Amino acid sequence: MIIEGFLLLTIAAGVKSITCPTGQQQCGSNACYDPTTQGCSSSNSTIKCINSCNGTCYSNSQYCYNNTLVCNNGEAVCNVKSYVFSYFPTNLTCYNSSQSICSNNTLCYPQYSCGTQCLLDYNSVCVNNRTICTGFYFWSYYYANNVNLCGPQQICYDNTTSVCLNGTTVCPGLNGRLCGATCYNPNSQTCTNGTIRCINSCNGTCYSNSQYCYNNTQVCNNGEAVCNVKSYLFSYFPTNLTCYNSSQLVCSNNRLCYPQYSCGTQCLADTNSVCVNNRTICTGFNFWSYYYTNNVNLCGPQQVCYDNTTSVCLGVNGTVCPVGNQLCAGICYNPQSQYCIGDNNSVYCLSNPSSSSCLYTSTTTLVPTATIDPTTTIATTTPVVVSGSCCAVQNCTRNSDCCQRGSVECQCYRQNQADAYGSCSNLYVTPPCGNSCPVQSRCKEDSDCCRCQCAEVRFTDTDGGLYIKKQCAPR
Numbered sequence: 131m132i133i134e135g136f137l138l139l140t141i142a143a144g145v146k147s148i149t150c151p152t153g154q155q156q157c158g159s160n161a162c163y164d165p166t167t168q169g170c171s172s173s174n175s176t177i178k179c180i181n182s183c184n185g186t187c188y189s190n191s192q193y194c195y196n197n198t199l200v201c202n203n204g205e206a207v208c209n210v211k212s213y214v215f216s217y218f219p220t221n222l223t224c225y226n227s228s229q230s231i232c233s234n235n236t237l238c239y240p241q242y243s244c245g246t247q248c249l250l251d252y253n254s255v256c257v258n259n260r261t262i263c264t265g266f267y268f269w270s271y272y273y274a275n276n277v278n279l280c281g282p283q284q285i286c287y288d289n290t291t292s293v294c295l296n297g298t299t300v301c302p303g304l305n306g307r308l309c310g311a312t313c314y315n316p317n318s319q320t321c322t323n324g325t326i327r328c329i330n331s332c333n334g335t336c337y338s339n340s341q342y343c344y345n346n347t348q349v350c351n352n353g354e355a356v357c358n359v360k361s362y363l364f365s366y367f368p369t370n371l372t373c374y375n376s377s378q379l380v381c382s383n384n385r386l387c388y389p390q391y392s393c394g395t396q397c398l399a400d401t402n403s404v405c406v407n408n409r410t411i412c413t414g415f416n417f418w419s420y421y422y423t424n425n426v427n428l429c430g431p432q433q434v435c436y437d438n439t440t441s442v443c444l445g446v447n448g449t450v451c452p453v454g455n456q457l458c459a460g461i462c463y464n465p466q467s468q469y470c471i472g473d474n475n476s477v478y479c480l481s482n483p484s485s486s487s488c489l490y491t492s493t494t495t496l497v498p499t500a501t502i503d504p505t506t507t508i509a510t511t512t513p514v515v516v517s518g519s520c521c522a523v524q525n526c527t528r529n530s531d532c533c534q535r536g537s538v539e540c541q542c543y544r545q546n547q548a549d550a551y552g553s554c555s556n557l558y559v560t561p562p563c564g565n566s567c568p569v570q571s572r573c574k575e576d577s578d579c580c581r582c583q584c585a586e587v588r589f590t591d592t593d594g595g596l597y598i599k600k601q602c603a604p605r
Contacts (some may be wrong), residue, residue: 198222208232212252217244257286347371357381363400364391406435574600 150162157163157170163177167187171178179187192200196326197206203226208225209231210218220236225232238248244256255266255277258371263286271277280287280294287293287300301313308314309321318336320327328336332343341349344356350373357374359367359381362578367386368528374381380392385396393405404415404426412426412435420426427438430448451462452463456472463477470477511553524544576584586599 195222199224206232207233208237211235211238214249214465215239261286344371344373348373356383358384359385359386360384362386364388364397378454410435 133351135297140491146157148160148405150156154162154164155338157177158174163170165187167176167180167182169280180190183199183200186200188194188200188346189406192202194252195201199207199222201207205224206522208223208226210220210223213218213236216239223237225237231238231240231246231248233247236248237515242249244262247258247262249256249262249268251264252268254262254264255268255271257263257277257279261279261284265276276288276290277286278289278294279285280300281297282292285300292300293306295306297309299311299313302307303315306313307316310324310325312326314321314326317338318329320329329339332349333346335349337343337349341351344350348356348371350356354373355376357372359372361367361369362385365388372386374386380387380389380395380397382396385397391398393411394409398405398411398417401417402415403411403413404417404420406412406428410428423438425437427436427443428434429436429443429450434448434450436443436450440453442450442453443462447460449457449460449462451457455462455464458477461477463470466505468477468479574584586598586600
């Protein structure tokens with residue numbers, strides 16, 4: 131018993147176990163095989179194909195085509211050399227004949243076939259699942275079955291633009307007729323004794339009484355205008371004399387356009403222009419950037435174009451400045467880095483008032499001092515600046531007379547609104563009104579009330595009348 135147990139242990143120890151991929155089994159000590167296409171010998175030492183197709187193993191549910199390709203039983207083989215509507219590998223390809231069609235070395239799905247044939251290009255359609263008609267764009271007729279066959283010769287025609295007469299002839303126009311064996315249009319032609327004549331002629335082209343001849347060159351419908359199109363931008367139009375409906379299109383400068391690409395009676399000249407108020411064309415603004423947002427405005431009497439998200443229009447004369455800027459007698463300045471002294475018509479820098487140029491806090495570019503037109507007059511009194519203190523300014527009339535340096539915030543403060551001039555004060559350091567508000571002081575703006583606010587006070591007198599006045603009040 132001891133020896134028997136030893137022999138069994140030795141045999142078990144001599145067989146190695148390996149992990150095979152899903153669907154495969156172990157053959158011997160170090161090999162895996164697919165039991166659907168291969169077999170393992172009884173000695174667990176040899177793997178052989180159940181069937182071989184030029185070295186490729188295949189199962190009994192498959193077959194070998196021409197010793198080259200393995201396909202499932204029931205599948206056919208197509209030698210694909212080209213494809214149109216759907217991609218297939220250009221090679222020998224197995225396919226299910228109930229789901230695909232193979233013809234002329236092309237494999238296709240039934241919706242792109244005609245009977246047992248594949249459509250060869252996009253410019254062909256199938257009629258009655260039997261006849262391929264060329265010259266008809268596939269996608270234009272995919273959802274509308276408008277192509278018919280005429281007569282024994284099976285002539286293809288579009289039944290929305292042509293008619294089949296006498297079962298033999300296709301004539302253009304839904305009202306087309308035959309004059310003998312020749313088609314004619316009764317709206318613009320007559321047939322007499324087999325002879326066709328024009329009702330009206332435009333240099334040899336027949337036209338009806340509901341049309342007119344332009345310059346002996348172009349026939350248009352009554353009510354249509356003519357545009358000599360030489361170029362197009364947003365929408366394609368033939369570059370030639372073109373009839374158009376003036377209620378639907380605009381023609382200007384040899385260009386035809388839809389109203390959304392026009393400005394009044396003019397077509398936009400390029401994609402770098404927009405229309406404002408249906409009257410003014412502003413250049414330098416990308417059309418598509420402003421197509422859905424009406425952010426371009428006009429400024430002042432000169433109608434200067436500007437983007438209201440980046441610029442503002444200031445003053446009665448209309449000066450366009452960057453957002454956040456103010457005017458100093460017609461000159462834009464940035465109150466965050468500059469200040470305006472009206473009487474000498476100059477803008478100065480907060481960081482260095484004595485310099486002729488200053489450094490913006492948001493850029494490293496030196497900006498020269500802006501000088502106002504000397505002919506411009508401003509009704510203000512010259513502020514007197516006492517050196518050594520930013521807020522030590524006397525005789526100010528507005529906040530811009532008070533220089534602002536760094537985090538110091540000064541304003542022109544009047545103790546009484548009736549005062550002609552005020553003095554510049556840093557309200558966060560030494561407010562002239564102390565910690566309380568001069569509540570008896572009349573005011574117009576909050577800046578007249580130091581650290582208080584200019585509020586409306588409503589009261590009723592003894593006669594029942596309502597009175598409203600403004601005075602400084604706590605915030």
